[in-house]
Amino acid sequence: MRKLVSAPALFIEAGAFLIVGLMLAFWYAPTDSSSMGFSQKIFYYHVPIAETALVAFGIAFVAAIAYLRTQDLKWDRLSYVSVRLGLLFSILVMLTGMIWGKAAWDTWWAWEPRLTTFLLVCFLYAAYWVLRSVVDEEQRRATYAAVFAIIAFIDVPITFFATRFLPEGLHPVVISVGGTGMEGSMFVSFFISMIGMTLLLVGLTRRDLAIENLKDRVTDLKTSLGG
């Protein structure tokens, strides 16, 4: 029960950080002086979401290895929950990225390396879901899912690296924004949003884990009742 109680507290903290981050982004951080202008404000949400998505997939990767080593289903649950949240955050990355693209480059979709990599990430982890749904036996499902989570996580940076071989995109401007040229006030706003988003991930992970545990208990109880 303790886990169920702690998740809302985390949500409140995450919400506070995210709102403060948003306020700082608009009132404290200066408007970007380079070509991005006002649309650069979405950076304070877009990038933390992207990094949180990668953190979630990283957790799924580590939990997958832990599962293969221990064969303990709690690691499988953590891996599964993390992939699900990572996928959710990835879709948000795509959406915020598209909004940014529309404002900055006047197009909803550009085959920009990062955006393209995230699209592929969405497909990869959607495949993870499909894989889980077509294996009935619990232990086997956990094992295959773990193997795929490991392979998928290794593949993501390789894919991003491979996009460098593609011809130059039309929009090199994005790379300068992702660089380190951030002013102090920008960095503070960004950092607070980052903390908020990470807390949100932790809160969601805890809540989802609690739900999965409850589901398992219900299944166990049903089985013990002979149903």
Add this chain to the structure above:
Amino acid sequence: MNSPRSQAIERGAGGAPVRDWAQFKAILRKDLIRELRTRDMIVSMILFVLLAMVIFHYAFSVKEGVDLTYFTGGMLWVTFIFAMLLGLNRSFAQEKDEHCLDGLLLCPVDRVTIFLAKTVGNLVFLLIIQAVAVPVFTLFFIERSYLGDMLPFLVVLLLADAGICALGTLLATISMNTRSRDLLLPILFLPLIVPVLIAATGATTLIFAEGAGLGGLLARLLFLLGFDAVFLVAAWGTYDFAIGE
């Protein structure tokens, strides 16, 4: 207790490489002989690849005088990757249907040896198909002679094939053990193989369109080599789990 069989059973993880090598050869030979006797996989794959070229011709004939040279690398690798999907499904379906794999798993064979033998077997099939398909493809689509760039072309072919086969074998092993079997493989395989597709397509197109030596392709070749190495190691570590008990 000194018979080869009992030695094999008693052998731990760090056992004799000679035995692994013999087992590797035995599994590979079994796969090759089975295919040479039935020929159902190779023949369909070759027909598929040739048909795909004809289909590409129709699909891309939109305007007179359009130069397809810069699409040739992509056409070639898309064809090979799809052909490999067909082949991978086939090769494991046979194992599964006749319960051959269960027999194989009952033998005291290291799982990694099974993986390597299966990967090399698939690689051999893919190379046979390419030996037929590449000359025909050249005749159909390539106007420039690239005989001088044969060495880099073959290196690209081998490196990309190795990656496709290693990853494909691992994923086919997983997908054949699931309910949806051959339906699942493309969904798992295609997003993961994109890096190979990007590097191989770029390198092949360069060779076909402009000509490029080993030096000009070095970055892509090293990338492909790195991909092969990473996924061979990853498959090495996980194949035990993928193939099941």
